[in-house]
Amino acid sequence: MTSSNHVAAHRSRRAGRDRPGWQRYRRALDLLQRQEWDVALSLLAEAEVVFRTTNDADGQWRALAAQAEIHLSQGHAHLAMARALAALTIIEQLDDPRACGLMAWRAALIALQHGDYRAAGAYLQRAQLCLDMADAAPPGGLLAATAQLCAEVVRWQQVMAQGRIDRAEGEAAIRDVRAELMRHLLAIHEYIAEHCQSAPEAWIWINVDLPPPPPMLTDHSPSLLQRFLAWWRSILAPHALPNRSAAPHLLVDDPLLIEEPPAKAEHAVNACDAPITDAPVEESARASETSLSADAPEDETPRATAASDVSATPEATSPVRGLTVYTFGTLRVYYNDTLIDQWEGVRSRSLFRFLIANRHAPISKERLAELFWPDSEPELARRSLHQAVYCLRQTFKRVIGDVPVVLFINDCYRLAPDVPLWVDSDAFEEAIAAARSAWSRGDMGGAIREYGRAIDLYQGDYMAEERYEDWVEERRIVFQSAYLEALHQLARTYQERKDYPMAIMLSQRALSVDSCDEDAHRVLIGCYAAQGLRHLAMRQYQACATALRSQLGLSPSDELEDFVRRVIEKTE
Known part of the structure; x- marks a missing residue:
């Protein structure tokens, strides 16, 4: 949406701000400036009810956002997140990307208080897009x-x-x-405070959303603000990583993908960027397949002759050894913790994925050849394959050296089995299998731990x-089904334990994959009702009924209808 449209939309909203509820809202904001939290919270709750009953979405999301600020300043992060996400849901129905971006920024800060860096990164990405x-x-x-830094913490x-790394080194x-x-967070805060809150149509945030600049972080003068600022100090503290008693590695997020920051590297022009020529196939094929050694047999790729060739490289000193491949979401490949981000040729990356x-x-x-060049003549397809393999080898040679990663044996290609390799999809399958086994044995702690590990590994579609x-x-469907299984099992478990914020986040993550997931909707409805958020x-x-109707042409099941009636009656 253009900036002019945004201003016009706000003018139309300002015209209706003498409607019921706005007087309470403005009074609450005055109280917030004086840090009279409890009275302000009561007024905001009253204003929200009025806004909701009069279908004033603009007022409703603002009242919810202000409630989120109060809850966060008082250390009630789970209530803050519930109000913030409710506000964000309402904003998304309005034509106001500016408000959506600022609310996503607030949601990111709340997620950071949970130690949930992946969710924070997702909200930061959304804030970037909207703003x-x-x-x-x-x-x-x-x-x-900043979202990329969150992704780096997760990694x-x-x-x-x-x-795969010593704990002390990882914590450092x-x-x-x-x-x-x-x-980065301080820079964003300063920019938003200067540019996004000066406009007359902007709502007023509580002015406690970030700590003072770093030199003042040692000031321990007693203040109500310290309850809110303490978690920011923990970001720089040297103690252990944030964890959860039930699932220490569980990080919950939105479906948006967080890219790894690209490493700087020189990219030399080579044969991979040249068009395919009419050179004899056997010459080009053998040249690429035996480029590592002139004495190699024609049908084999030679092995490295000395391990010292690898140990001499700077990357070999890294505590993370061998190839690390992330297949969920965007492909990311590391060798000894060095990101391989410069892929030679057009097809080498796709070939490596296969x-x-x-x-x-x-x-x-x-x-x-048939899979990647189905429309080419067999001879040209073979030539294209040989060139793609050559480019793939050049990609790895630039980082690894003369260690063959792709082998050609008996007219077949494969990855070298003696190169240490860790793949996230393998770890995901192991975690799911371990979780199912623990669940069947009644080992709830083990099941929660392994399901949490699987969820943490799943960073997007396979x-x-x-x-x-x-x-x-x-395989993508199989992985997605297992991922939803993990989300459902954990969400129900946390709901039973009355850990509603965790159950809510897990269910929202399931809905980001399948908005028609009745199981996830049911958990969310139950969690909200249990907290009195009728x-x-x-x-x-x-939202469930709308998704089912628009996407599948269906209505909610009778079981869900009965469940909703029961839980709503209990909250009345």
Whole structure:
């Protein structure tokens, strides 16, 4: 939406702000400036009821947002998140990307208080998108860059949880990222305070949303604000990572993908960027397949002759050894913790994805040629395959050196089995299997831990960049089904334990995958009702009915209808 449209929309809303509820709302804001929290909260709750009954969405989301600020300042993060997400849901129905972006920014800060860096990153990405639309974003893609720092914290947490790095080294790395994260958050806050709250149509935030600049963080003078600011200090503190008693590695998020920050590297022009020529196939094929050694047999890729070639590289000193491949979401490949972000040629990245997905068996060159170049003549398809393989080898050679990663044996290609390899989809399958086994034995602690590990690993659809390829679709569906299973099992467990914020976040994550998921809607309705949030429970039921009707042409099941009637009656 353009900035002019945004201003026009706000003018039309200001015209109706003498309607019922606004006097209470403005009075509450005055009280907030004097830090009279309890009276302000009561007035905001009254204003919200009036706004809701008069269908004043603009007033309702503002009242909810202000309630979220109070709850957060008082240390009630779960209530703050519930109000913030309710406000965000209402804003999304309005034509106001500026408000949506600012509310997403607030949701990110609340998620950080939970230690939920992935969710925080997702909300920061949403804030970047919305504020860009409103021409109100901090310069230089600062919100998106902060989201990438959140993703980096998550990655280090995963590496530590998998035991692939010493804990002390991992915590040191996370402290460095957190320090940079704090600087980014302060910069965003300063920009928003200067540019986004000066406009007359902006709502008033409580002025306690970030701590003072770093030199003042040691000031321990007693204040009500310290209850809110304490968690910010913990971002830079050297103690252990945030954890949850039941699922220490569970990080909950929105479906939006957080990209890894690109590493700087020189990109040399090579044969991979040149067009395919009419050179004889056998010459180009053998040249690429035996480029590592002139004495290698024609049908084999030679092995490295000395391990010292690898140990001599700077990357070999990294505590994370070998190849690390993330297949959920955007493909990310690391070697000894060095991100491989410069892929030679056009097809090398897709070819590597296929080899990773089928790494347990060799793949014939005929199958690869037909799969990736189905419309080409067989000879040209083979030539294209050889060039793609050569480019793929060059990609790894630039980082790894003369260690073969792709082998050609008996007219088949495969990944070298002696190169250490960790793949997130393997770890995901292991976690799901372990969780199911623990669940069947009645080991709830083990099941929760393993389901949480699986959820933490699932960072988006499997091989998301190959969305329309048949060869990946079946596995993608299987992984997504297992992911939803983990979300459902944990959400119900946390609901039974009355840990409603966790159950709500898990169910919202399930709905981000399937908005027609009645199980997730049911948990959300139950959690809202159990906390006395009857209006949120009803809104969730309406969202369920709308999704089913618009996407499937169906109505909610009789079981859900009966459940809603029962829980709503209890809240009256």
